[in-house]
Amino acid sequence: xxxxxxxxxxxxxxxxxxxxxxxxxxxxxxxxxxxxxxxxxxxxxxxxxxxxxxxxxxxxxxxxxxxxxxxxxxxxxxxxxxxxxxxxxxxxxxxxxxxxxxxxxxxxxxxxxxxxxxxxxxxxxxxxxxxxxxxxxxxxxxxxxxxxxxxxxxxxxxxxxxxxxxxxxxxxxxxxxxxxxxxxxxxxxxxxxxxxxxxxxxxxxxxxxxxxxxxxxxxxxxxxxxxxxxxxxxxxxxxxxxxxxxxxxxxxxxxxxxxxxx
Amino acid sequence: xxxxxxxxxxxxxxxxxxxxxxxxxxxxxxxxxxxxxxxxxxxxxxxxxxxxxxxxxxxxxxxxxxxxxxxxxxxxxxxxxxxxxxxxxxxxxxxxxxxxxxxxxxxxxxxxxxxxxxxxxxxxxxxxxxxxxxxxxxxxxxxxxxxxxxxxxxxxxxxxxxxxxxxxxxxxxxxxxxxxxxxxxxxxxxxxxxxxxxxxxxxxxxxxxxxxxxxxxxxxxxxxxxxxxxxxxxxxxxxxxxxxxxxxxxxxxxxxxxxxxxxxxxxxxxxxxxxxxxxxxxxxxxxxxxxxxxxxxxxxxxxxxxxxxxxxxxxxxxxxxxxxxxxxxxxxxxxxxxxxxxxxxxxxxxxxxxxxxxxxxxxxxxxxxxxxxxxxx
Numbered sequence: 001x002x003x004x005x006x007x008x009x010x011x012x013x014x015x016x017x018x019x020x021x022x023x024x025x026x027x028x029x030x031x032x033x034x035x036x037x038x039x040x041x042x043x044x045x046x047x048x049x050x051x052x053x054x055x056x057x058x059x060x061x062x063x064x065x066x067x068x069x070x071x072x073x074x075x076x077x078x079x080x081x082x083x084x085x086x087x088x089x090x091x092x093x094x095x096x097x098x099x100x101x102x103x104x105x106x107x108x109x110x111x112x113x114x115x116x117x118x119x120x121x122x123x124x125x126x127x128x129x130x131x132x133x134x135x136x137x138x139x140x141x142x143x144x145x146x147x148x149x150x151x152x153x154x155x156x157x158x159x160x161x162x163x164x165x166x167x168x169x170x171x172x173x174x175x176x177x178x179x180x181x182x183x184x185x186x187x188x189x190x191x192x193x194x195x196x197x198x199x200x201x202x203x204x205x206x207x208x209x210x211x212x213x214x215x216x217x218x219x220x221x222x223x224x225x226x227x228x229x230x231x232x233x234x235x236x237x238x239x240x241x242x243x244x245x246x247x248x249x250x251x252x253x254x255x256x257x258x259x260x261x262x
Numbered sequence: 263x264x265x266x267x268x269x270x271x272x273x274x275x276x277x278x279x280x281x282x283x284x285x286x287x288x289x290x291x292x293x294x295x296x297x298x299x300x301x302x303x304x305x306x307x308x309x310x311x312x313x314x315x316x317x318x319x320x321x322x323x324x325x326x327x328x329x330x331x332x333x334x335x336x337x338x339x340x341x342x343x344x345x346x347x348x349x350x351x352x353x354x355x356x357x358x359x360x361x362x363x364x365x366x367x368x369x370x371x372x373x374x375x376x377x378x379x380x381x382x383x384x385x386x387x388x389x390x391x392x393x394x395x396x397x398x399x400x401x402x403x404x405x406x407x408x409x410x411x412x413x414x415x416x417x418x419x420x421x422x423x424x425x426x427x428x429x430x431x432x433x434x435x436x437x438x439x440x441x442x443x444x445x446x447x448x449x450x451x452x453x454x455x456x457x458x459x460x461x462x463x464x465x466x467x468x469x470x471x472x473x474x475x476x477x478x479x480x481x482x483x484x485x486x487x488x489x490x491x492x493x494x495x496x497x498x499x500x501x502x503x504x505x506x507x508x509x510x511x512x513x514x515x516x517x518x519x520x521x522x523x524x525x526x527x528x529x530x531x532x533x534x535x536x537x538x539x540x541x542x543x544x545x546x547x548x549x550x551x552x553x554x555x556x557x558x559x560x561x562x563x564x565x566x567x568x569x570x571x572x573x574x575x576x577x578x579x580x581x582x583x584x585x586x587x588x589x590x591x592x593x594x595x596x597x598x599x600x601x602x603x604x605x606x607x608x609x610x611x612x613x614x615x616x617x618x619x620x621x622x623x624x625x626x627x628x629x630x631x632x633x634x635x636x637x638x639x
Contacts, residue, residue, distance in 0.1 A: 171531035189526035
């Protein structure tokens with residue numbers, strides 16, 4: 001990166017805006033971020049647009065339309081570094097539930113004039129279309145992780161974004177395990193850290209919004225939940241949440257579905 | 263040193279005496295459905311009449327009709343969280359005009375641990391060897407450890423997951439404590455048998471008017487310890503274990519356990535002897551940095567990441583590394599086992615993988631071993 005301030009763009013695809021809001025949510029650090037980078041394209045924050053190319057593009061959302069498929073390639077071409085933000089961009093998001101069903105059926109039920117809808121049959125993570133330099137997980141992302149990425153980019157070092165389980169961070173906080181001591185169904189063992197073990201810290205189970213950790217053993221997790229008395233349907237629906245279309249959560253829910261149908 | 267008798271209401275005198283000697287008193291208390299070792303102010307904070315039930319993948323407390331102070335076995339986290347904190351700032355580097363100002367970690371609190379179990383004291387001694395032995399002393403551990411006062415309490419109950427006896431770390435309290443307590447509650451009598459083992463311990467006890475023991479007190483104490491020993495059903499056959507583990511890296515049992523292992527790292531995080539850590543530099547936008555040390559685990563893929571990738575791709579290889587380190591290569595490294603039989607890794611493993619069971623299965627020669635031969639409960 002040159003000595004001038006890096007040019008930052010923030011792009012939106014199919015998503016709820018929650019992840020790009022995390023940038024604005026940086027509050028205390030927001031001014032320092034704005035000092036350190038040139039916010040060149042960020043419609044959620046400012047109408048001012050500085051033309052590309054951009055040093056860094058943050059991309060939120062998943063690819064769900066033919067138009068998206070073209071746009072993401074253009075963004076890749078005009079960006080030095082592409083970083084995807086959140087469950088939609090990194091796994092297809094909750095809208096990837098359509099991938100397990102018939103999207104035409106949905107559009108017929110939801111829209112008065114489904115003929116106006118131009119959509120793909122499936123919702124895909126950004127990395128299914130272009131090379132992505134770094135992914136930040138979560139629904140939404142964690143603002144401290146976002147800051148770590150921004151600071152690391154500026155410092156020229158690898159961001160310290162662990163891909164291990166939520167349990168690691170939960171134990172670092174010295175929490176009592178909600179699964180073992182509270183019989184609470186918790187996806188912490190198979191979910192990637194990053195949230196600061198938010199839900200278990202408030203005595204509820206993790207529902208996997210950061211997606212699978214790098215060594216997730218989902219079949220063993222399924223067995224643990226069965227022992228807690230959770231129905232296969234509930235387990236299936238839990239794996240098929242915000243990160244349902246990313247392996248190995250995808251495979252776990254498909255095996256449960258197969259098991260149900262036999 | 264000499265064994266004396268202390269009345270239950272003098273337990274608070276002991277706590278206050280320790281506190282007056284400028285220690286921060288840490289003891290067991292009930293917190294959020296578990297026993298936690300936390301700062302306590304008086305004997306009223308202790309978990310009176312509360313026992314714990316621990317089995318593979320399960321933990322629960324129960325309130326019973328008893329005035330016993332130390333009826334539970336061990337808490338989810340050991341004393342390691344004080345001597346070797348899970349997250350620790352090693353130093354801070356702040357920009358100061360043209361220069362950089364360094365601020366190193368310093369710890370001026372003296373801890374007193376009340377209720378250290380035999381297995382836990384054994385674990386502290388193992389960590390002493392790791393952090394204080396040899397040429398490279400960990401100064402952060404040293405300043406916490408050297409100032410700590412240890413009040414050990416003999417176990418009265420055991421949990422299903424306990425196996426201190428068979429790994430030689432209990433149930434009798436090993437040397438290394440400052441004060442040792444045995445809580446006796448039988449035949450309608452409730453009292454503590456107490457002895458000091460160090461000068462620091464004796465100075466504290468000198469402030470309390472203790473009674474002399476009678477002959478039968480020794481018998482009562484021994485009998486209680488033997489009852490505890492008899493309750494320890496879980497065993498590890500340590501004879502010949504090292505070579506069995508090191509000679510069988512391809513034992514079929516490794517595949518079976520890897521199918522259950524979640525690679526979640528809970529076992530290593532609750533283990534009182536596990537000592538691995540990673541170091542991170544945390545920067546801010548103003549160019550300041552702090553260097554943090556955090557507990558790490560051999561179950562993560564990052565753990566063996568070097569140039570070109572990680573060495574232990576499979577969960578199988580990570581589980582094998584952990585177990586063979588604990589029971590085999592630890593012996594070469596530190597001249598002891600790396601396990602004290604506290605059972606935490608069994609209790610806090612969500613699928614309830616039981617290392618004693620795995621070791622039993624792995625001790626069967628691979629060619630005689632039948633899949634699933636030793637079944638988990």
